[in-house]
Amino acid sequence: MALEKKWVTMGDVAREAGVGTITVSRVIRTPTKVSQTTRDKVQAAIAKLGYVPDETAGALSSQRSRMVGALVSTLEASIFASTIEGLSTGLRAEGYQLLLGNTEYEPETEASLAATMLGRRPDALVLTSDQHTEAARTLMNRAGVPVIELWELPESPIHAAIGFSNAAAGEAITRHLVETGRKRIAFIGPDRANDRRGQLRQSGYLRAIAGQEPRVALMPADLKGAGIGAAGLAQILERYPDTDAVVCVSDAIALGAYCEAMRRGLSVPRDLALTGFGDFDLASDAGLALTTLRIDGHAIGAKAADLILSGTKAAPLPPTVIDMGFELIRRGTS
Amino acid sequence: MALEKKWVTMGDVAREAGVGTITVSRVIRTPTKVSQTTRDKVQAAIAKLGYVPDETAGALSSQRSRMVGALVSTLEASIFASTIEGLSTGLRAEGYQLLLGNTEYEPETEASLAATMLGRRPDALVLTSDQHTEAARTLMNRAGVPVIELWELPESPIHAAIGFSNAAAGEAITRHLVETGRKRIAFIGPDRANDRRGQLRQSGYLRAIAGQEPRVALMPADLKGAGIGAAGLAQILERYPDTDAVVCVSDAIALGAYCEAMRRGLSVPRDLALTGFGDFDLASDAGLALTTLRIDGHAIGAKAADLILSGTKAAPLPPTVIDMGFELIRRGTS
């Protein structure tokens, strides 16, 4: 341990201020427990020395890391961007920080990332991935760390969940097309074995078209959003030329389908109605004016932060499943 | 500290395997220094007990946290998504993890986040924000933590930088329009005082149109991408009805401008050429087929990971500025 001294320690501050180390700790964590004059002295010393408390040491001795691990299925397509933002903003207010991991829709990756993250002893784990390996479930249960699943309402939540019913959402947007007179409705999504959310939306679609013939195109996921939409619409029109509406599993996919429709000279929504999912920027009136289903990702993230911060060592947060709902936004494509 | 025992410790594993704790540590960190038989014994004990090493304690004693702090200007619009992804994937391979913070283009927020992050004693700090307060610079310098700035080539880098010249990029894409015969070129971007990257692209635009009249629309940043593009184009056409090309500071803004042009019955690219920036999914041939400037965000992130992992305690990474360049992608809008 003969490393050159690099960081100012709490002891240095204590010496400078002429107090005990514990008093410095209190000035930082629980200022009300220290008299005004002492507090000022200590704060002056902190400023003078440029002291930055070592959270690593604090975490070890207090057994609270003030870190939250977040495992997201994907960083692309901005799907979870606002959720992460809401979460991180909420946590920052209390000095908590976010550890980020990207599972890429792979349960195996999720399991390995979860294990690595638990090594940091986070105070909570947030998952936007919905498929967990048995090993991961065991690990997370045994760890005693609260686990919050987002963007879904799982049948058997690990602990808590905040989201909405993807099946109901898929059903709602499809029903909107049915109700506006569409008779031959198709569905486009990526072909991803571990994307349960997408599968649930598809099941909602199937329920809503009851009576109509299902027309589903699942395209290779490596095409990315727009590519999936464009290729998917091409496939649908080839197999079912008389299709008059398409439900896309995301706004990005809807963009691809929209552009493909333009290229084919189809009029939207006259010849073909189109819906997205998520209500991202590109769907707005200033953009494609896409009929879509709005998910308030920011609110989901903020709610998760609330939940985490409200749980304490003494009273861990109770198992809960919170339905944040969704909202149909009708714009120009339907 | 009378907390119930929750986690299996290295001592537990050592006892189970009948070895010293340090041997367990070596099995995890430097397996080659332990004999095969002992290694097997220890690994069996680890598996049996479900031991997850406490990185918090490891960080404290080894003075290496295996964490990298990343401060991004924004999580939205997926601008930095691939960079973060490249970074996190590269780091994961070595068991490093990512601490994420969102500065929202606010130098003050960046400074406060940087301070919080330094409390975790990260092994490196990665910034995609380009404006730093004086306090933040001082803090980062004093901390002795390598700082890597991304997506730019700063004149006075804090330490290392990986990116490209935003001014040259703005100039290149504008020059492309000049060379393809456009005579009255406008520029649309957000009105963000602390977005130096955008300002540099604008300065490149100004340099490239030399001789032409500058036509710049900077719209309120809270409109978001597509809104900025749509409102920006409207403003440009009102003030300069004969505009024949528009340089947009991002692909998302170009989408808004594109849709606005459609609504006005303008033909792209005949009446109006349009360019974006970033080459995100929506710009692809399957999407808008947008002429744009490709930035390889993933490569930038991956390179940053390499750089961080190559630096050791003994030989900290040398100050470097790496130009990753950019690529003009000509598609259907010019």
Add this chain to the structure above:
DNA sequence: GCAAGTCATGGTATCGATACCATGGCTCGG
């Protein structure tokens, strides 16, 4: 006026891992 209680503060053990140094067994060259 005194016991009981509150407030501000400090001392010391401790969290769980790793660094440093030490040790015993073994190989190998002369």
Add this chain to the structure above:
DNA sequence: CCGAGCCATGGTATCGATACCATGACTTGC
């Protein structure tokens, strides 16, 4: 056959903060 040198392993101090308990000064109620 012996000492130099390597390999595998262990003991102990330590990283920098916080928890717990203790202490002395001062307030308050009856």
